Amino acid sequence: MGGRLLPTQPLREVDEEAITLIKSFEGIPDGDPTTVNLDPYADPVGIWTIGWGHAIGGPKGFLRGPADKTAARAKYPGGITKEQADTLLRADLLDVARDVAELVEVPVDDGQFGALVSFAFNLGAGSLKISTLLRLLNGKDYEGAAEQFLRWTKATDPKTGQKKDLPGLVRRRAAERKLFLGEAWQ
Numbered sequence: 001m002g003g004r005l006l007p008t009q010p011l012r013e014v015d016e017e018a019i020t021l022i023k024s025f026e027g028i029p030d031g032d033p034t035t036v037n038l039d040p041y042a043d044p045v046g047i048w049t050i051g052w053g054h055a056i057g058g059p060k061g062f063l064r065g066p067a068d069k070t071a072a073r074a075k076y077p078g079g080i081t082k083e084q085a086d087t088l089l090r091a092d093l094l095d096v097a098r099d100v101a102e103l104v105e106v107p108v109d110d111g112q113f114g115a116l117v118s119f120a121f122n123l124g125a126g127s128l129k130i131s132t133l134l135r136l137l138n139g140k141d142y143e144g145a146a147e148q149f150l151r152w153t154k155a156t157d158p159k160t161g162q163k164k165d166l167p168g169l170v171r172r173r174a175a176e177r178k179l180f181l182g183e184a185w186q
Helices: 016-026 066-075 082-103 110-123 125-130 132-138 142-151 167-180
Strands: 048-050 154-156 163-165
Touching: 016 082, 016 110, 016 167, 048 066, 082 110, 082 125, 110 125, 110 142, 110 167, 125 132, 132 142, 142 167, 163 167
Parallel strands: none
Antiparallel strands: 154 163
């Protein structure tokens, strides 16, 4: 078992509505539009990413900042195709879905599960683990948990080191909240 806890939720796939939400916010930028394939790019907080939000890891965690540009490009020297980006996303979501299943102790429907996976994919399962959102959810306060999505809209500006609201995160958290509540998010 490798020290991992057994999931409290049954393992399940992320439904297509949640994947559509994730793709709509991740986008699929190309770090070098002069080439045929998709190339690594730095996300808004400076993490080197490829495809649909696949963070590129290095020996000490995620590659970050201008100094890691060469290392990020070396991991994907010819870039990737859109099909490969889709495959990377689905593999990443399997890992995130497993992490969410381990953290959630109460029944959740597909929309709730998908919203939690989107949140954890964007911010990391560690953020979900320490969140009031998870504490309220596991206490069966579903409405209170839904409101907590809206609190996670800030990111650290790599230039100033200051936390600030990012418009994309404000929109994403609102959409995740709606999906969690079973409402149309688009």
